[in-house]
Amino acid sequence: MAFDDVVRLAQRRGFFFKSAESYPNSPAGFWDYGPLGLAVRSNVLELWRRLLVRRDGMLEIDGAQILPKSVLEASGHVQSFTDPYVKCAKCGSVYRPDKLLEEKTGKPVPEKLQDSEYDSLLAQAGVRCSKCGAPLTGTGRFNMMFRLGIGPLQEEAYLRPETCQSIFVDFPLLYKTQRVKLPFGVAQFGRSFRNEIAPRQGLLRLREINQAEIEVFFNPGKADAPRFAGTAGDLLTFQPPQGGPVTASVSDSVERGLVPNRLAGHYLALLLRFYEAAGLRRDALRLRVLPDEDRAFYSKAAYDLEARLSVGWLELVACNYRGDYDLSRHAAASGTGFDVDDDGTKVVPHVFELSMGIDRTVYALLESSMGGEGERTVLSLKPCIAPRKVGVFPLVNKDGLQEAAGELNAALQDRLDSFYDESGSIGKRYARADESGVPFCVTVDYDTLKDGTVTLRTRDTRAQERVKSDSVAERIVSETAFPPIRL
Amino acid sequence: MAFDDVVRLAQRRGFFFKSAESYPNSPAGFWDYGPLGLAVRSNVLELWRRLLVRRDGMLEIDGAQILPKSVLEASGHVQSFTDPYVKCAKCGSVYRPDKLLEEKTGKPVPEKLQDSEYDSLLAQAGVRCSKCGAPLTGTGRFNMMFRLGIGPLQEEAYLRPETCQSIFVDFPLLYKTQRVKLPFGVAQFGRSFRNEIAPRQGLLRLREINQAEIEVFFNPGKADAPRFAGTAGDLLTFQPPQGGPVTASVSDSVERGLVPNRLAGHYLALLLRFYEAAGLRRDALRLRVLPDEDRAFYSKAAYDLEARLSVGWLELVACNYRGDYDLSRHAAASGTGFDVDDDGTKVVPHVFELSMGIDRTVYALLESSMGGEGERTVLSLKPCIAPRKVGVFPLVNKDGLQEAAGELNAALQDRLDSFYDESGSIGKRYARADESGVPFCVTVDYDTLKDGTVTLRTRDTRAQERVKSDSVAERIVSETAFPPIRL
Numbered sequence: 001m002a003f004d005d006v007v008r009l010a011q012r013r014g015f016f017f018k019s020a021e022s023y024p025n026s027p028a029g030f031w032d033y034g035p036l037g038l039a040v041r042s043n044v045l046e047l048w049r050r051l052l053v054r055r056d057g058m059l060e061i062d063g064a065q066i067l068p069k070s071v072l073e074a075s076g077h078v079q080s081f082t083d084p085y086v087k088c089a090k091c092g093s094v095y096r097p098d099k100l101l102e103e104k105t106g107k108p109v110p111e112k113l114q115d116s117e118y119d120s121l122l123a124q125a126g127v128r129c130s131k132c133g134a135p136l137t138g139t140g141r142f143n144m145m146f147r148l149g150i151g152p153l154q155e156e157a158y159l160r161p162e163t164c165q166s167i168f169v170d171f172p173l174l175y176k177t178q179r180v181k182l183p184f185g186v187a188q189f190g191r192s193f194r195n196e197i198a199p200r201q202g203l204l205r206l207r208e209i210n211q212a213e214i215e216v217f218f219n220p221g222k223a224d225a226p227r228f229a230g231t232a233g234d235l236l237t238f239q240p241p242q243g244g245p246v247t248a249s250v251s252d253s254v255e256r257g258l259v260p261n262r263l264a265g266h267y268l269a270l271l272l273r274f275y276e277a278a279g280l281r282r283d284a285l286r287l288r289v290l291p292d293e294d295r296a297f298y299s300k301a302a303y304d305l306e307a308r309l310s311v312g313w314l315e316l317v318a319c320n321y322r323g324d325y326d327l328s329r330h331a332a333a334s335g336t337g338f339d340v341d342d343d344g345t346k347v348v349p350h351v352f353e354l355s356m357g358i359d360r361t362v363y364a365l366l367e368s369s370m371g372g373e374g375e376r377t378v379l380s381l382k383p384c385i386a387p388r389k390v391g392v393f394p395l396v397n398k399d400g401l402q403e404a405a406g407e408l409n410a411a412l413q414d415r416l417d418s419f420y421d422e423s424g425s426i427g428k429r430y431a432r433a434d435e436s437g438v439p440f441c442v443t444v445d446y447d448t449l450k451d452g453t454v455t456l457r458t459r460d461t462r463a464q465e466r467v468k469s470d471s472v473a474e475r476i477v478s479e480t481a482f483p484p485i486r487l
Numbered sequence: 488m489a490f491d492d493v494v495r496l497a498q499r500r501g502f503f504f505k506s507a508e509s510y511p512n513s514p515a516g517f518w519d520y521g522p523l524g525l526a527v528r529s530n531v532l533e534l535w536r537r538l539l540v541r542r543d544g545m546l547e548i549d550g551a552q553i554l555p556k557s558v559l560e561a562s563g564h565v566q567s568f569t570d571p572y573v574k575c576a577k578c579g580s581v582y583r584p585d586k587l588l589e590e591k592t593g594k595p596v597p598e599k600l601q602d603s604e605y606d607s608l609l610a611q612a613g614v615r616c617s618k619c620g621a622p623l624t625g626t627g628r629f630n631m632m633f634r635l636g637i638g639p640l641q642e643e644a645y646l647r648p649e650t651c652q653s654i655f656v657d658f659p660l661l662y663k664t665q666r667v668k669l670p671f672g673v674a675q676f677g678r679s680f681r682n683e684i685a686p687r688q689g690l691l692r693l694r695e696i697n698q699a700e701i702e703v704f705f706n707p708g709k710a711d712a713p714r715f716a717g718t719a720g721d722l723l724t725f726q727p728p729q730g731g732p733v734t735a736s737v738s739d740s741v742e743r744g745l746v747p748n749r750l751a752g753h754y755l756a757l758l759l760r761f762y763e764a765a766g767l768r769r770d771a772l773r774l775r776v777l778p779d780e781d782r783a784f785y786s787k788a789a790y791d792l793e794a795r796l797s798v799g800w801l802e803l804v805a806c807n808y809r810g811d812y813d814l815s816r817h818a819a820a821s822g823t824g825f826d827v828d829d830d831g832t833k834v835v836p837h838v839f840e841l842s843m844g845i846d847r848t849v850y851a852l853l854e855s856s857m858g859g860e861g862e863r864t865v866l867s868l869k870p871c872i873a874p875r876k877v878g879v880f881p882l883v884n885k886d887g888l889q890e891a892a893g894e895l896n897a898a899l900q901d902r903l904d905s906f907y908d909e910s911g912s913i914g915k916r917y918a919r920a921d922e923s924g925v926p927f928c929v930t931v932d933y934d935t936l937k938d939g940t941v942t943l944r945t946r947d948t949r950a951q952e953r954v955k956s957d958s959v960a961e962r963i964v965s966e967t968a969f970p971p972i973r974l
Contacts, residue, residue, distance in 0.1 A: 014664035019551040020558050020656050022823040027637045027644065030551040032657055035665060038549050054900060062525050064506040064517040064695050065552075065678065066633070071507050085639050094639045146553070146635045148646070150514045150694070152572050152581045152684055157514065159635070159646075169507050170519055177501035178522060179910065191552065191678070197639055207637070208551050336509040413541060413972045423666065485900045 001370040002310045007202055009377060010037065010366060013436050015387075016203065029199035029207030031359070036436055039387030039417065041210070041362050044278060045189055047384060047482055048212055048356070051274045055485045056227070058185035058214065059178055063166025065191055069156040071169055072145065074333035075326065077161050082141040084118055085197045090134035096197050097139050100127045111294055115139040144195045159193035163211045164353060166190075168326040171217070171349075175340055182342045182349055183218035183225065183263060189358070203363050204311065210358035216267060217349035219342045220324075223261035230487035231269035237282075238303075241291035258289075260301045260321050264352050268319060271305060271354055275316070277483050279365050279382040284308040287319070298325035307364045316364060318355040324348040369437065379437035380460055383480035386437045389416045390476050393429050395445040397422050405444040408454070408469060415473050416480070434459055440476050444469075488857040489797045494689055496864060497524065497853060500923050502874075503690060516686035516694030518846070523923055526874035526904065528697070528849050531765060532676055534871060534969055535699055535843070538761045542972045543714070545672035545701065546665055550653025552678055556643040558656055559632065561820030562813065564648050569628040571605055572684045577621035583684050584626050587614045598781055602626040631682045646680035650698045651840060653677075655813040658704070658836075662827055669829045669836055670705035670712065670750060676845070690850050691798065697845035703754060704836035706829045707811075710748035717974035718756035724769075725790075728778035745776075747788045747808055751839050755806060758792060758841055762803070764970050766852050766869040771795040774806070785812035794851045803847050809838040856924065866924035867947055870967035873924045876903045877963050880916050882932035884909050892931040895941070895956060902960050903967070921946055927963050931956075 010016045014034035020026035033041060053060055072078050086097045097118040098109045104125045113121075118139040128135055146159040160166065167186045174186060189212045199205040225231075232251045238258055239245050248258060250265040259265040268287060276282055290302040305317035327348050331338035339348045365385060372378040383389065392409040394401035402422060412418040421429050426443060433441050443455040448469060456472065457464045467475065497503045501521035507513035520528060540547055559565050573584045584605040585596045591612045600608075605626040615622055633646040647653065654673045661673060676699045686692040712718075719738040725745055726732050735745060737752040746752040755774060763769055777789040792804035814835050818825035826835045852872060859865040870876065879896040881888035889909060899905040908916050913930060920928050930942040935956060943959065944951045954962065 012664065014661065017657055017660045019653075020555055022656055022659055022817065022821040023555065023557050024822070026555050026557070027642055029637075030553060032548060032550040032653060034548055034657075034661065035546045038547055041549075054904075057906075059522045060525055061519060061521055062528075063519040066517060066680070066695055068507055068510065068513050070510050070513075087639065092640070142639045148633045148635050149682075150516075151682060152574065152629045153579070155514055166506075166519060169509055170504055170521075172509055173504045174501065174521065177499065179908075193553075195636075195638060208553055330509065334509040335511070410973055417541075419544075421666075486897055 001367055003202075003367070006363065006367045006370060009370065009379070009435065010203075015040065015362075015366065027207075029196055029205065031203060031206065031208075036387040037362065040365065040381070040385060040437075041358060043385045043387070044358065044361055044365070045212065047278055048189075048274060049187075050482050050485050051277060052214060052270055052354075053185070053187045055270070055487065056185055058187045059174055059180070060187045060189075061167065061170060061174070062188060062190055063160075063163070063170060065160055065193070066148065066150070066157050067160050067165060067169075068150075069158065070333060071165060071330070072158050072161075074329045075165055075168075076329070077145055077158070078143070081145055081161055082143050083197055084113070084115065084139050085142045086118070086122065086136050086139045088129040088132060088134055088136060089138065091129060091132040093129055093131045094198060095129075095136065097122055097127075097136070099198075100136070101125055115141070142195075142197055144197075146193050146195050161194055162192050162213070162355065163188045163190045164213045164215055164326075164355065167213065167215045168330055168351075169334075171327060171330075172336055172338055182340065182347070183216055185214050185216040187212070187214045201311075204314065204360060206359055212356040212358050214267070214354040214356075216263065216352045218263055218352070219345070219347050220350040221345070221347070223263045223350070225263045225266035227487055228262050228266050231266050231273075234269040234272065235282075236265070236268055236272065237286045239286045239288045239306075241289060245286060264301065264319075264321055267352060267354060268303065271317060271319070275305070275307075275361075277382070277384075278361070279385055280307055280368055284368070286313070288313070288315075296320075298323055307368075309364055309367050314360060314364065316357055316360050318353070320353045320355065322351040322353055324350050326351060372434070376431060376434070378434040378459065381437040381439075383439040384482045386439050386480065387417075388419050388436065388438045389480045390418045390440040390442055390472075391429065391433045391438050392418055392420050393426060393441060393443045394422055395426065395443055399446070400449060401444050401446070404448055408442065408444060408472070412473055412476075415477050430457065439480060442472055488854055490689075490854070493850065493854045493857060496857065496866075496922065497690075502527065502849075502853065514694075516683055516692065518690060518693065518695075523874040524849065527852065527868070527872060527924075528845060530872045530874070531845065531848055531852070532699065534765055535676075535761060536674075537969050537972050538764060539701060539757055539841075540672070540674045542757070542974065543672055545674045546661055546667070547674045547676075548654065548657060548661070549675060549677055550647075550650070550657060552647055552680070553635065553637070553644050554647050554652060554656075555637075556645065557820060558652060558817070559645050559648075561816045562652055562655075563816070564632055564645070565630070568632055568648055569630050570684055571600070571602065571626050572629045573605070573609065573623050573626045575616040575619060575621050575623060576625065578616060578619040580616055580618045581685060582616075582623065584609055584614075584623070586685075587623070588612055602628070629682075629684055631684075633680050633682050648681055649679050649700070649842065650675045650677045651700045651702055651813075651842065654700065654702045655817055655838075656821075658814060658817075659823055659825055669827065669834070670703055670710075672701050672703040674699070674701045676700075688798075691801065691847060693846055699843040699845050701754070701841040701843075703750065703839045705750055705839070706832070706834050707837040708832070708834070710750045710837070712750045712753035714974055715749050715753050718753050718760075721756040721759065722769075723752070723755055723759065724773045726773045726775045726793075728776060732773060751788065751806075751808060754839060754841060755790065758804060758806070762792070762794075762848075764869070764871075765848070766872055767794055767855055771855070773800070775800070775802075783807075785810055794855075796851060796854050801847060801851065803844055803851060805840070805842040807840045807842065809840055811835040811837050813838060859921070863918060863921070865921040865946065868924040868926075870926040871969045873926050873967065874904075875906050875923065875925045876967045877905045877927040877929055877959075878916065878920045878925050879905055879907050880913060880928060880930045881909055882913060882930055886933070887936060888931055888933070891935055895929065895931060895959070899960050899963075902964050917944060926967060929959055
């Protein structure tokens with residue numbers, strides 16, 4: 001399915017809405033989750049908690065989104081979290097010069113150009129303002145953090161550009177209060193904010209982002225994972241900067257230097273298991289190895305987990321071996337000790353990070369599960385990810401069938417996310433359920449009143465079978481359960 | 488327990504941390520949830536979803552936090568979401584004149600004073616700057632929204648000051664896509680932001696707030712709740728502006744005009760059931776009826792749900808009959824139709840709102856459940872609210888007991904939030920669990936290896952009993968379950 005089909009379905013069924021859509025000229029890059037999208041997101045996060053956070057005994061926190069300037073100076077964002085932009089001198093329209101050049105020439109633009117180099121390339125390529133046709137020059141830098149002022153004195157602060165800064169800043173308190181030993185992970189789901197210059201890709205380029213980040217802290221002298229044996233045999237597929245893809249087991253990847261250490265290999269494997277359990281195919285996932293020039297100077301290794309979608313390979317997760325950069329910077333700037341005792345040695349922990357884009361993840365799951373023939377759309381979301389687990393329908397709206405179906409729905413509610421629907425033909429109700437990703441439907445009919453059986457219909461096979469009404473809950477609970485936590 | 492005791496415990500065990508605490512001079516009014524606080528908050532929200540959102544078949548959404556100026560002009564916040572402030576002309580310190588006057592005189596200051604009236608009262612009372620001693624005058628107004636600029640053109644926008652604006656703005660899309668009929672509720676949990684002038688009450692006065700809001704949309708011509716019969720007999724306790732408290736059933740409250748209609752009465756009753764299920768005592772809860780002069784001009788009735796705590800009666804929820812103010816304003820400002828068809832009549836729905844402060848709710852649950860004797864602190868959180876359900880301990884760290892306890896913990900993980908602890912004496916481990924609100928502990932000892940039994944210890948009774956290891960999961964799942972959804 002194509003990007004536009006997914007967005008149309010998402011808006012029609014209320015997975016997502018463009019934020020403040022009722023208002024003319026509401027700004028780009030902001031989306032609201034409707035009921036179905038929020039339910040999918042919640043299920044994705046529950047799976048993330050089970051297969052990454054709780055499986056590994058990680059700590060989860062939720063930090064404030066507004067951070068003082070001092071924190072973001074220490075992290076380097078105040079100085080260098082910038083994108084190039086060029087403003088039309090005639091009509092005031094704003095563009096990213098790299099994006100304009102890519103569109104005009106069809107070729108990628110090298111990273112880290114100087115402003116004057118952009119101006120030369122824009123002139124060479126003859127790029128002009130798409131609104132008024134004037135030539136474009138005068139590339140400048142725009143800091144992508146949203147700046148705000150605290151209190152009447154307007155103390156300078158920012159919306160966090162990545163959730164991980166809360167984790168780094170809280171590290172000493174977490175270490176002190178949570179009785180943990182290296183290595184351990186800290187996880188956080190929440191918003192981060194990027195004041196994109198001109199976001200145009202709908203859901204895929206947001207100014208307000210849902211991130212689920214994991215920072216694993218470890219002693220660089222022993223970068224091992226206690227449960228390494230559980231993932232050592234998993235296969236990882238890498239796309240190196242040059243040449244074709246390389247597939248190797250986690251242990252082989254460590255030996256061949258494809259990953260910097262066993263700990264990193266272990267978490268990459270867990271991450272891939274998570275995405276497979278969520279519904280993406282292994283053969284549509286790869287770890288793109290970032291070339292040296294695309295990595296931050298402090299990064300010792302970096303991978304983008306990408307999924308193959310209609311829009312091309314889409315980055316879902318940034319995986320980054322950040323060394324001790326963050327903790328050392330915050331230690332120096334705050335004057336607080338960020339070093340810890342690891343079996344008698346003082347060490348500033350190193351960090352391996354899994355930074356997941358949850359909005360893109362939800363998008364990828366929708367696109368990958370969208371199918372059907374002709375007018376019929378089916379969203380074959382994994383049952384554990386599906387926004388609702390079962391719809392309960394009376395065959396007709398009379399003779400007590402509504403009451404019986406309502407009663408069954410109420411009885412299911414404690415254990416399942418079920419809903420009741422009595423409008424339109426049964427066929428139409430099945431079609432709506434298919435399009436919303438609901439894996440099961442139950443129809444209550446005249447036989448139900450006689451013998452207590454109902455029709456259980458399965459989305460993916462379209463099979464209908466007759467089952468005892470009082471066995472439905474158990475059956476659907478087990479078929480829609482999350483996978484076990486144990487490795 | 489006193490406020491300071493709760494904050495000390497919360498910080499010691501990692502329920503909350505002051506945000507960016509490592510940094511000197513980090514701004515007031517921002518807190519991070521640590522692992523235990525976040526777990527309590529998640530459980531509070533799951534209970535809210537069950538007893539209010541899903542019980543009632545409400546829609547839940549999650550909207551963007553940044554809203555364009557146009558939306559917040561329509562809602563009235565750009566013009567009038569202000570607090571008075573006064574700045575010391577000598578040293579630049581900033582204060583709220585009403586708070587200064589209350590502290591100095593010990594008496595409440597009338598609402599809605601003019602700036603010049605504040606100046607007169609400050610002079611009369613002889614209030615001076617607490618930093619430098621200079622007299623204070625020149626009261627002004629400060630808009631409490633955080634303002635920010637979108638993109639390089641810096642289009643004016645704000646962090647939402649209340650989550651409900653996302654619900655109002657999305658109303659036409661929700662109505663169109665979600666196949667709903669009046670009355671129906673829309674719920675949202677998320678952040679809102681208030682740039683408080685000088686927040687001093689720690690956790691209770693935040694600049695970044697977790698809100699769980701419910702907006703019930705209804706036809707004012709038939710302000711009834713379909714499930715009214717389920718709550719008609721519930722008792723509500725009101726504190727009117729004058730005189731003592733009044734207790735009446737929901738149906739009596741409707742008849743006596745204590746609530747404006749059956750729908751409002753029904754939701755107030757559900758709200759009280761929620762707080763009781765979460766762990767607050769009915770006799771420590773009241774609905775304070777807001778006097779006319781404290782209500783917004785569009786509000787037809789307003790109640791603060793308050794809990795009696797060490798800090799006095801603390802507002803946890805603002806309940807507000809907002810009429811059609813919000814939808815009508817957004818309709819006019821956006822040029823979009825916000826009216827709907829209700830059985831053949833065109834109507835702009837009225838709104839009854841339950842706006843819960845989740846941070847204060849978590850605080851109230853911690854304070855109310857904190858007890859113990861001498862050095863021993865016990866947090867008697869309801870089992871469904873407790874941050875962890877069970878701790879699994881090996882009696883000693885040898886002879887295979889660690890492995891057996893680890894195995895039991897891993898087996899429990901799929902069904903329960905369990906944790907493993909092997910450090911310190913069993914007594915110390917019980918004490919830590921008590922202080923963290925863990926309702927059950929399981930100790931694995933030598934008999935476990937022989938006959939498969941373990942010691943199950945209950946926090947609130949301190950009783951210890953011998954039970955079969957393989958019955959532990961079932962037992963604790965059932966004792967820590969959320970209450971049923973059905974009314």
